[in-house]
Amino acid sequence: MSTANANHAQHSEDVRQPQLAHHFDTLEQQYSSAKLGMWAFLATEILMFGGLFCAYAVYRGTHPEVFLYAHHFLNTFWGAFNTVVLLASSLTMAWGVRAAQLGNKPLLVLMLLLTLVGGCSFMVVKYIEYSDKWEHVSHHGSGSFSLFAGSRNAFYTEEGEFTDPTAVGQAVRYGESKQHHDEHAIAHTNQAGDLHDAPAKTLEHQSKHATEQGHQIVDATAAKTLDFKSVQTRPMPTDRSDIRRPAPAPQGLSEAFEHIGGIPAPYETLADAGTGHSVVTWEDLDDRQQGLVSQFFQIYFMMTGLHGLHVLIGMGLITWIMIRALRGAFGPSYYTPVDLVGLYWHLVDLIWIFLFPLLYLIH
Amino acid sequence: MGSGMLIVLAQTRGIGMPEPVSTFASEVDWLWNFVTIVSVFFTALNLGLMAYFVYRYRQKDRNDLPHGQHHNTTLEITWSVIPLIIVLAIFVWGFRGYLSMATPPANSLEFMATTWKWAWEFTYPNGFKTNELHVPADKPIQVVLESRDVIHAFYVPEFRTKRDIVPGRYNKIWFQVDSEPNGVAFNGAIETETLPDGSKKYTDHGAKKYRLYCAEYCGTNHSKMQAYVYIHTQEGYNAWLAAASNWQEGLPPVQVGQKLYSLKGCNTCHSLDGSRGNGPSWKNLFGYPQMLKSGDSKVADEAFIRQAILEPNSQGIVGYQPVMPKLNLKESDVSALIAFIKSQSDKGPYPQTSPALKNGR
C-alpha cells in the first residue's frame, strides 16, 4: 500500500500537465472520471427518449390505424438517406477519435469536418422534410401557432370545426369536445344508414379504381385495420341494459375515423388510381383527416425535433473540438473531449436508428 | 396473539375509523386493527429501546470508547425475515379484501354517476336523475363512474371504498349495505313535503344517510363537491323512486325550474342574490343587456338564455370564463329553467316575492 501511496504522491508533485484539473491526481483519473460522467449522462438521455418511446408505444397501441395511415406522408427515401448519413458520420467520428489517440492532427480535423458535414446534411434534409410538413399542416387552421392548429386539443365548436383555444379560453376542453362527440354518436345511431353509406362508397370507389388499374392497394394491412371496433381501447361497461345509457365517451381518433368512413388509401395508390391529381396533396384531405394526420405529426415532431436538437448540440460540440484540435490541444496523452463528444454523437445516431423504423417504416 | 384476540379484532370497528357500514368494511377494519397492533408494537419497541439505551448507556466520560459488537449476521437476518413475514401476511389479507371490492357481483343493481366540476348526477335504472344517490339495502350496488372534465373520485368513508372517476374511461365501484346491523328500515310511507316554493321533497325516514366525497382534487370547489348516499330498504327504495321520478307532475314551470336549478347543479356557479360566481348571477339577468366578448351587447331574452343553456359559452359574456358544461336537458326542462330565470328578474313577468328563492342553494 505504501508504494502505491508513494506513487500517488509523486504524481501530484510532478509537473502538472496543463489539461489536468487541480482536483485530479493524474490524467488517467481525470479521463476515467469524465468518461464515467458521460456514460451516466448518456443513461439519462436514453431514459429521456425512453419516456418518449413509451408514449409513442402507448399511443400507437391505442391508435394503430392513425400511424398506419399518416406515415405515408413521410418520405421513406429521405429518411433512409438520413440514416445512412448519420451512420457514416458515426464512422468518421469513431475514426476521428482514433486519430486523436494516435495524435494525427490533420486526420482528426478531417474526420471531424466530415462528421460535421454529415450532421449538416442530416439537418438540411430534416429542414426540407419539416418545411414540407409544415406547409401541409400550416395551411390548416388559423391559430397563432398554426403548425399544430389541425388538432388544437379538441377545441371543437358545435360545427365540428377546430378553434383557437386562446379564443375559447383555457378551461373548456374535454367537456365541449365530448359533447361534440356525443352528438355525433347520436346522429350516427339515428341515421346509421345514411352515414355509413357515403364513406363506404368512397372506399369502394377507391379500391375499385385501384383494382381496375391492376394495382393492389399498397397497404393491405392498413385496410384490414379499418375494423375500428377491434381497436377500441376504453373499456365500455358491460351489461347495462337496465339503465338508460348516456352517449359513449369519445373514442378519440378511432371514433373520429369511424365518422369519416375509413382511411383513404395511401396517396401513391390514389395517384395511380387516377383521381385527377398526380399526387393526392394535403388539400385533398378533409378537415378531419387533416386533424388526424396532425396527431401523428405532433408525435413525429416531438420525437424528431428533440432528436434534431441533439444533432444540433452535437454539431456545436464537434465544431468546438475541431477548433481545439486545430490549435493542437489533443494528443495521445489527452483526447478526452474528442472521446466524449464521440460517445455523444454515437448516441444521437443510435436514437435515430430507432426513430427511423418507428416513424417511417410502419407496417 | 390468541384466536380470542382475533375474534375481538374481527368484531370491533377499526381503531379511529368511522362506522363500518358496507359488507366488506369489517374485513378492512380487521386488517386495519391488525396492522395497527403490529405498528404500535414496533413503535413501542423502537422507542422503548431508544429511551432505555439513552438512559442506560449515557456517556459518562468524553473519552469513553465502548468497543461493542458491531455486526451479527444472525440478528440481521432475524430482523429482516420477521418483518418480511408480517408484511407478506398483510399483503395477502389486503389483496383478498381488495379483490372482493374490485369484483362486483353479477347480480348487482347498476347506477350511473356522472360528474363534472363540481357536481354529481346519479342516473337510476329507470332513467331518473338526481344529485343524490338513493340505493336499496341488502343488494349489491354497482355505480358506473363517468367524468365529463377532470378526474374526480367516489368516496364514502363508511363504505371503506373509493374509486377514481377518470375521463375517457368507465371505472366502477360497488358496495352492499345490509339493513340488519345498520338500522335501515321502512316505516311504510314516503313523506312528501311541499317546500315553500311549491316543489316537493320526498323523504324516507327509515333510510340511512352517508356523506359522499369527491376525493380527487378537481379545482376551485373540490371541497364542495359532496353529495349524500341514502340507503333504503327495498320497499323504501321502490316507493321513494316512484315518488321522486314524478316530481315534475303538476308543478308550475317556475318551480320545476327552481328544482332543476339545484338538481342540475346550476347553483354551483350561478347565484340568485347577485353575488358573483363562476357564471353570471341569475338575479336580474333576464331582460337586461349583457356585454358580450364579441363587443356587442344583447338583451338577455328567452332566445338568448335558451342559446346560453343549449350551446354553453357560445355567446361569451364579458368577465366570465367559458366554463359552463353542456347539460343533458329535455325541452321542457329548458323552458322551466327559462321560466325560473325570468322569475328572478324584476323585468320578468313574475312578481319577485318568493322568500324561499333566497335559499335556493
Added chain:
Amino acid sequence: MSATPQSIPTDIFGKPVNPQKGDSYLTHDRGILSWLLTLDHKRIGLMYMVVILASFLLGGIFAIVLRTMLAMPGANQANHASYTDEQLAQISVNNDFYNQAFTLHGAVMVFMFIIPAIPAILGNFVLPMMLGAKDVAFPKLNLLSYYCWVGGGLFFVWVLGKGILNTIFPGMVEFWGSGGLDTGWTFYTPYSTSTGTAATAAVAGVFILGFSSILTGVNFIATIHTLRPKDMGWFQMPLFVWGLYATAIMQVLATPVLAITLMLLLAERMLGIGIFDPALGGDPVLFQHFFWFYSHPAVYIMIVPAMGIISEIMSVFSRKRIFGYAFIACSSVCIAIIAFIVWGHHMFTSGQSDLLNAIFSFLTMSVAIPSAIKIFNWLATMYKGAIVLETPMLYAMGFIWLFTIGGLTGVYLAALSIDMHVHDTYFIVAHFHYVMVGSMMFGLLAGMSYWWPKMFGKMYHEGWSKVAAILIFAGFNLTFFIQFIAGSLGMPRRYATYPPEFAIYHHISTLGSYILATGLFIVLGVWIHSLVRGRPAPANPWGANSLEWHTKSPPLHANFEKTPLATDPYDFDDWRWDENVGGYVMNENTHHEEKTAQTK
C-alpha cells in the same frame, strides 16, 4: 460542554493556529463574484444553502397560510346553512386561494427544498471532503447545476409574483396573463392541461430544476467512483457517501423520465398533443404512471441521504462503531432499486388492473425490509454505546421516531384494501409528511447541526438549539399525528372546507404547525447567533473520524493541507477529548499520524 474552551482556532491536534488571511475557503477569495462564479464545492454548497433555505421559508409561509385557513371558522362552510349570502359569495375566492396555497406549498417544498436540500447543501459540502478529495469530479458542472436550480426557481418566483400582483392589481392579468398555480404539486392531467393558472411556467420551472438534479447526480456518481482515495474500498466509505451514491443513481435514472413527462405536458398545453388527453384518445392515467415513475424514486431521493446522515450521527454520538455497516450500505442501494418498481401504488384507486395493483402492493411491502434493517441497526448501534445527547443526536433520534411512524403507516397504505379507504385522505397527507418532511427535515437539521462547525468554523448555542429541536419535534407530531386520525375518519385531502366533525383535528393540527414554525425560527436564530457571536469551532467537536474532520474548521480552500489517507470512518480511537479546545484532538503519535506523514 467544557467550562471555558479557549477561543482561538486550533488544528486537528489541538494546536493553536494563526488564522491567516485567505486561509479558509470562506476568506480565500473576496468579492461577490468570487462567490457567484466559484467552482469550490464548499462555496457552491453554501450558495445552495442560502437559496434552498429561502425556498423552505417560502414553502413554510404557504404551509402556515393554509393551516391558518383550515383553522378559521369561516373556512369551515361545508354545511353552509348558517352562513350569510355575503359569506357564501366569498367561498369561491377562498377556495381558489387555498388551492393555490397548498399547490405552491407542495411544489416549492418538493421541487425546491426537499429533493435538492441534502444532496445539494450537505452532499456538495461534505462529499469530496469525506473522500479526501479537493473537489467534486466536475466543478463547472456543479456550478451549472446550481444555476439550473436558480433558473427553475425563478420560474416559480415568476408564477408566484404574477399570482400575488394579479390579486392586488386585477388589471395586470391583461398585461401578463394569469399567475399562481392550482394544479397540486402532482400536475395531474387533465386538470393541469386545462387550468387557467400559470401551470406552463411552473412546469417549465420543474423541468429546469430537474436538470439541476440530474447534473448533481452525474457529478456525484463520477466523484464517488473515481475520486476515492486509493486505499478506500467501497465498504470503507462513510455511510453518508453510500446514501448519496444511491441517491445519485436515482436522480440520474428517474429525473429524465420526469423531464420528458413534463415536456409532453407542456406540449399538450401549448401545442395540443393529445397523449394524456382523453378527448384525443390519450389517457390521463398514463401521465400518472409517468409522473410517479419519477416521483416515487424522488421520495427516496429525499429520504436516503437523510438516512446516511443518521447513520453517521448514530455512530459518532454513541461513540461506537456503526452496527451492521454492510447491511446499512446495501439497504440504501436496495431502496434505490426498489424505488423504481413501486410507482404504481400511487394509482391503486385509478382503475388500473387488479393484477398490477397486486404486483405493486407486493413490491411496496418489500420496502419495509431495508427500512426495518436500518432502524434496527441504528438501535443496535446505540446498544452498549456511550450516548451523548448533543443537538445532532436529538435530531437523529427524532428522525428514527418519525421514520418509524412514517414507515409503518406506509404498510397500511401498501395493503390494498386499507388503501382503498385512506387513499387521498389526510392519512396520506400525514404519512408522507412523516416520511418526506419529518424524516428528511430532521435529517437535514441533524446534518446541518452536525457539520455546522465544519462549514462555518463557529459553534452554536447548544441549549437553545436543543430547545428548538424539542419544539420542532413536538410541533411536528402535534401537526401531523392528528391528521392520521382525521384521515382514517375520512377527511379527504386538498379540501378547503370540511364537515364540522373534522374541525377539532384541524384546530389541533394548526396549533401544532405554529409550534413547529416557532421551533424552526429558533433554529434560524441560533444559526445567525452562531455566525455573529459563536466561539471558534475546533477541528473536530464531536470526535468523528471521517475525513472531513481531518482538516481545520472551516476547511482550507483546497480542503486539506496534504491529501489524506483513507481512515476507518467509524474508528474513534485516535481522538481524545481536550477541554481547552472544546473538542476532540488527534493523538499525536498514532499510527494514523505516521500514515499521513508518508504522503508528504
